[in-house]
Amino acid sequence: MSILQKFRMDGKKAIVTGGARGIGRATALAFAEAGADVTVLDIRDTSETEAMIHELGVKAYGIQCDLTKEDQVNAAFAQAAEKMGGIDIAHVNAGIAMCEKAEDMTFQQWRTVMAIDLDAVFLCARAVGRIMIGSGKPGAIVCTGSMSGMVVNTPQEQCAYNAAKAGVIQLTRSLACEWAKHGIRVNSVSPGYVCTDMTPATTDAEWQRIWFSMCPTKRMANTEEIAAAVLYLASDAASYTTGSNLVVDGGYTCY
Numbered sequence: 143m144s145i146l147q148k149f150r151m152d153g154k155k156a157i158v159t160g161g162a163r164g165i166g167r168a169t170a171l172a173f174a175e176a177g178a179d180v181t182v183l184d185i186r187d188t189s190e191t192e193a194m195i196h197e198l199g200v201k202a203y204g205i206q207c208d209l210t211k212e213d214q215v216n217a218a219f220a221q222a223a224e225k226m227g228g229i230d231i232a233h234v235n236a237g238i239a240m241c242e243k244a245e246d247m248t249f250q251q252w253r254t255v256m257a258i259d260l261d262a263v264f265l266c267a268r269a270v271g272r273i274m275i276g277s278g279k280p281g282a283i284v285c286t287g288s289m290s291g292m293v294v295n296t297p298q299e300q301c302a303y304n305a306a307k308a309g310v311i312q313l314t315r316s317l318a319c320e321w322a323k324h325g326i327r328v329n330s331v332s333p334g335y336v337c338t339d340m341t342p343a344t345t346d347a348e349w350q351r352i353w354f355s356m357c358p359t360k361r362m363a364n365t366e367e368i369a370a371a372v373l374y375l376a377s378d379a380a381s382y383t384t385g386s387n388l389v390v391d392g393g394y395t396c397y
């Protein structure tokens with residue numbers, strides 16, 4: 143098989159959380175372009191992404207659900223597996239950002255961030271892990287971490303987000319070790335700043351000046367630049383890669 147052939151996903155069944163927009167939409171489209179059928183989960187309407195996937199000639203499904211709710215997560219993954227005939231690939235990606243000084247952060251704010259940025263990653267990974275283990279087939283899971291799980295980027299104050307993303311990176315490594323015996327690879331991708339609704343180009347100019355002064359490439363990523371890394375990790379081209387955290391940050395964490 144040629145090396146490029148290993149990036150293909152023809153006949154595979156993929157699921158992407160937070161795929162209604164942003165990085166999740168870009169990876170859903172990347173998986174579809176590589177030949178996989180794709181189910182998108184999101185708390186928002188997924189129909190626009192579904193239509194875009196469908197145009198690429200594969201099957202597209204969307205399920206609107208709140209991934210912080212255990213019963214909704216289990217039901218959504220079961221429904222996706224039933225509709226597609228299994229799940230081979232998962233990008234566990236949905237998340238939120240919240241900036242608040244630690245001394246002013248309420249426990250409710252902390253819990254809101256943890257609920258989607260860490261707890262839901264566990265719930266989704268567990269749901270898809272159970273399906274993959276039950277199928278007896280190999281699988282690949284990619285979680286979205288962040289460079290904020292490795293460094294305290296500044297000037298925004300976001301202790302809950304940083305802590306949750308550090309948790310995602312270590313959860314990924316733990317699952318990789320536990321599930322290697324089942325042929326399931328688990329990796330994370332850790333983006334730097336990516337131009338999405340979460341981090342729009344209209345972000346405070348002074349913040350951006352500070353960000354880019356600390357980043358060798360002096361710009362944000364676009365979503366395709368993250369999707370390419372997810373595509374690699376989720377594909378057979380990464381067959382010996384598990385428990386890794388692929389940093390895609392334009393060099394930010396080098397300084």
Ligand SMILES: NC(=O)c1ccc[n+]([C@@H]2O[C@H](COP(=O)([O-])OP(=O)(O)OC[C@H]3O[C@@H](n4cnc5c(N)ncnc54)[C@H](O)[C@@H]3O)[C@@H](O)[C@H]2O)c1
Pocket residue numbers: 159160161162163164165166183184185186207208209210235236237238239258286287288289332333334335336337338339340341
């Ligand atoms: N944009 C960046 O600069 C950046 C940098 C590093 C990491 N990330 C991470 O990348 C991931 C995607 O972020 P993005 O930039 O595409 O943001 P985004 O806001 O464009 O997309 C996030 C998606 O997650 C969905 N979501 C949020 N809460 C949910 C819930 N409870 N249930 C179901 N879906 C929910 C949203 O509806 C949205 O569609 C996040 O985990 C984020 O932390 C983003």
